Amino acid sequence: xxxxxxxxxxxxxxxxxxxxxxxxxxxxxxxxxxxxxxxxxxxxxxxxxxxxxxxxxxxxxxxxxxxxxxxxxxxxxxxxxxxxxxxxxxxxxxxxxxxxxxxxxxxxxxxxxxxxxxxxxxxxxxxxxxxxxxxxxxxxxxxxxxxxxxxxxxxxxxxxxxxxxxxxxxxxxxxxxxxxxxxxxxxxxxxxxxxxxxxxxxxxxxxxxxxxxxxxxxxxxxxxxxxxxxxxxxxxxxxxxxxxxxxxxxxxxxxxxxxxxxxxxxxxxxxxxxxxxxxxxxxxxxxxxxxxxxxxxxxxxxxxxxxxxxxxxxxxxxxxxxxxxxxxxxxxxxxxxxxxxxxxxxxxxxxxxxxxxxxxxxxxxxxxxxxxxxxxxxxxxxxxxxxxxxxxxxxxx
Amino acid sequence: xxxxxxxxxxxxxxxxxxxxxxxxxxxxxxxxxxxxxxxxxxxxxxxxxxxxxxxxxxxxxxxxxxxxxxxxxxxxxxxxxxxxxxxxxxxxxxxxxxxxxxxxxxxxxxxxxxxxxxxxxxxxxxxxxxxxxxxxxxxxxxxxxxxxxxxxxxxxxxxxxxxxxxxxxxxxxxxxxxxx
Numbered sequence: 001x002x003x004x005x006x007x008x009x010x011x012x013x014x015x016x017x018x019x020x021x022x023x024x025x026x027x028x029x030x031x032x033x034x035x036x037x038x039x040x041x042x043x044x045x046x047x048x049x050x051x052x053x054x055x056x057x058x059x060x061x062x063x064x065x066x067x068x069x070x071x072x073x074x075x076x077x078x079x080x081x082x083x084x085x086x087x088x089x090x091x092x093x094x095x096x097x098x099x100x101x102x103x104x105x106x107x108x109x110x111x112x113x114x115x116x117x118x119x120x121x122x123x124x125x126x127x128x129x130x131x132x133x134x135x136x137x138x139x140x141x142x143x144x145x146x147x148x149x150x151x152x153x154x155x156x157x158x159x160x161x162x163x164x165x166x167x168x169x170x171x172x173x174x175x176x177x178x179x180x181x182x183x184x185x186x187x188x189x190x191x192x193x194x195x196x197x198x199x200x201x202x203x204x205x206x207x208x209x210x211x212x213x214x215x216x217x218x219x220x221x222x223x224x225x226x227x228x229x230x231x232x233x234x235x236x237x238x239x240x241x242x243x244x245x246x247x248x249x250x251x252x253x254x255x256x257x258x259x260x261x262x263x264x265x266x267x268x269x270x271x272x273x274x275x276x277x278x279x280x281x282x283x284x285x286x287x288x289x290x291x292x293x294x295x296x297x298x299x300x301x302x303x304x305x306x307x308x309x310x311x312x313x314x315x316x317x318x319x320x321x322x323x324x325x326x327x328x329x330x331x332x333x334x335x336x337x338x339x340x341x342x343x344x345x346x347x348x349x350x351x352x353x354x355x356x357x358x359x360x361x362x363x364x365x366x367x368x369x370x371x372x373x374x375x376x377x378x379x380x381x382x383x384x385x386x387x388x389x390x391x392x393x394x395x396x397x
Numbered sequence: 398x399x400x401x402x403x404x405x406x407x408x409x410x411x412x413x414x415x416x417x418x419x420x421x422x423x424x425x426x427x428x429x430x431x432x433x434x435x436x437x438x439x440x441x442x443x444x445x446x447x448x449x450x451x452x453x454x455x456x457x458x459x460x461x462x463x464x465x466x467x468x469x470x471x472x473x474x475x476x477x478x479x480x481x482x483x484x485x486x487x488x489x490x491x492x493x494x495x496x497x498x499x500x501x502x503x504x505x506x507x508x509x510x511x512x513x514x515x516x517x518x519x520x521x522x523x524x525x526x527x528x529x530x531x532x533x534x535x536x537x538x539x540x541x542x543x544x545x546x547x548x549x550x551x552x553x554x555x556x557x558x559x560x561x562x563x564x565x566x567x568x569x570x571x572x573x574x575x576x577x
Contacts, residue, residue: 009541085448088461105440110433117429140436142429149426156430 005341014236014333014345017353018326019069022361024175024197025325026066027343031198032205033059034108034164036232042163047231053378054216055209056112061102061369069361072352092178102169107164113138114157116376118145134375172201179328187260192250199243204321206236207314212369214311221380226303230296233310237293240317244286264339271333272342277327285320289313467555478515480504486518490567498547507531507566528560 003012037055039045071077084101087094113120121143124135173194180193210232217224254262269277293314296306330345348354458464483504484491494500505511507526514521529551538548549555555563563571 006540009539028487082451084444085452086456086461105437113433140429140432142432144429146426148422149429152427152430 002344002346003338003341004343006338007336007341007343008338011333011336011341012343014330014343015075016329016333017345018330018347018355019073019175019353019361021322021325021329022069023066024172024179024329025322026062026069026361026365027175028172028197028204028321028325029208030059030063030066030103030205031201032203032207033062034168034205035202035208036206036209036235038161038165038168039235041158042165045231048235050225050228050380051209051213051232053115053376054213054373055205056108056115057372057376057378058131058209058212058365058369059205060108060112061365061372062098063108064368065361065365067100068364069358072357072361085090092174094179096174096178098173099113099174103164103167105341106161107115107167111157111160112165112376114153114160117153118150119376121145131375138281169198176234179332182332184337185332187265187335188328190250192246192253196243196246196250199246200238200321200324202239203236203243204318206232206239207317207321210236210310211314211318212307214307214314216373222379226306229310230306233293233296233306233313236314236317237290237297240286240290240293244290261339264335268331268335268342272344273327273331277331278322281320281327283324285316285323289316289320292316446503474512476510476512477505478510478512482515486515493565496565498570499567526566528564528566529555529557531558532564532566 013170033055036048037052040048040052054229071080074080083094083097087097089095117139120138121147122145124132124139124143127135127192174195176197179188179197180190182188210229213232214224254265261372289312292309295301296309299311333343335342352354453463453465455466456462457462459467480491480503490504508523511521511523514523533551536548536551538550542548551557560566
């Protein structure tokens with residue numbers, strides 16, 4: 001049943017595909033990972049320190065991929081660059097280009113560079129071959145890692161993080177704004193959209209870093225720092241409660257307000273969106289992980305059990321947040337503006353905006369992250385064990 | 398400059414006594430920050446230069462688009478002749494058509510753009526129309542069309558037969574008469 005009831009002709013085919021679902025999902029992971037990282041730096045939550053650098057690199061890897069789904073969605077991706085050359089001030093999307101660039105360059109790259117500068121300088125002296133050249137270039141010709149220089153770095157990177165937090169809020173709040181400001185679409189048009197997007201971003205980013213940290217520890221044969229994962233899980237739990245609370249607030253508001261779109265949207269949620277919204281997003285992707293995390297807060301569980309629970313809750317959280325993006329983007333296009341009909345979205349497989357493309361784009365951040373981790377190891381051993389021959393680098397004192 | 402042994406708690410005095418050197422050192426320790434700033438400045442400069450080169454000169458002349466685009470579009474050859482032109486050479490068609498239901502449908506809405514034919518009818522011959530394809534472009538049933546507009550479900554209505562086996566294109570109501 002592709003079309004049911006009455007659809008306007010331009011509503012039958014969906015304009016925004018699964019790639020547009022990926023875009024807020026990936027951007028959300030970036031903002032969430034960064035906010036987790038900033039906990040350590042700004043709010044001095046020492047427990048999450050083992051994930052600080054990993055979170056930054058994760059944010060960078062996902063941020064690099066985040067605009068690609070948009071590019072592939074465009075008929076003429078090569079023209080997207082003109083958005084920077086001649087931006088139209090009334091276009092929300094054109095302004096997003098600058099928000100994105102600001103966040104990428106002024107916040108993330110700069111912060112990573114400052115944090116890794118000592119390692120970069122040391123590696124530029126100890127590495128060989130091509131990596132050496134890369135590290136050399138990354139030092140920008142300054143090998144000063146004296147105590148004073150590092151203290152200045154510490155200060156500068158604190159300031160950048162303080163600027164970075166509102167920037168991360170802006171980045172993802174803006175993605176919510178792009179949907180929330182579409183006044184013609186009652187499923188999207190809501191001032192709570194940016195806030196809901198922001199909190200769901202935090203939830204997904206925290207869950208992603210939690211999973212990545214546990215996974216990389218296992219791969220490297222290192223013990224997981226339980227204090228660290230317990231703390232992250234606690235933040236995940238809190239962020240999730242706020243996120244869920246906000247979504248319920250929005251729902252209650254819609255139900256009580258019951259404007260002219262309500263019956264149509266309500267029908268849609270109980271039919272075409274039932275599986276993805278009610279079952280996957282709300283039950284499996286929200287209530288179950290919140291329940292699991294609550295268990296770890298209420299009961300004294302063994303370490304092993306907690307780890308398992310975190311892994312399951314983290315994975316379900318990501319599924320739930322992805323479903324949330326899906327329900328926003330796809331759900332918003334399934335009903336007719338006449339409120340009398342519904343259409344269907346069929347995902348292609350090997351098409352430009354098909355499932356294959358979406359899967360590749362979802363996996364693409366991982367090889368990038370792998371390369372970043374190779375280049376800039378985020379593990380504690382590297383940070384504290386100065387490598388042989390690195391001592392002369394302590395110049396300037 | 399004399400080098401004094403560093404003393405805890407007397408940093409300020411020391412600074413004043415050796416102001417130049419301390420400022421110099423502080424600059425040296427922050428030197429890498431100036432280097433990044435330079436990289437960013439170079440990036441910004443490159444952007445400004447690239448922008449100056451890539452943005453067309455006439456951009457923004459009239460609005461948020463390339464001003465010369467208007468002249469370029471105006472210079473394109475006209476492809477439609479207009480029904481008055483057709484009617485001077487094919488007077489038998491409007492004689493029928495203007496009495497029928499297609500009176501307000503223009504020649505080139507069905508026959509396509511034919512300016513070249515109108516200029517040189519001897520060499521440019523209009524393509525034969527396939528009514529099974531043409532007529533449903535306007536008359537296929539769709540709930541979004543105004544209720545009063547004549548619409549048919551082609552599958553039910555004609556079962557794949559060309560529409561002009563029964564309807565005369567220039568005067569489509571059955572039995573309305575008129576040859577063409």
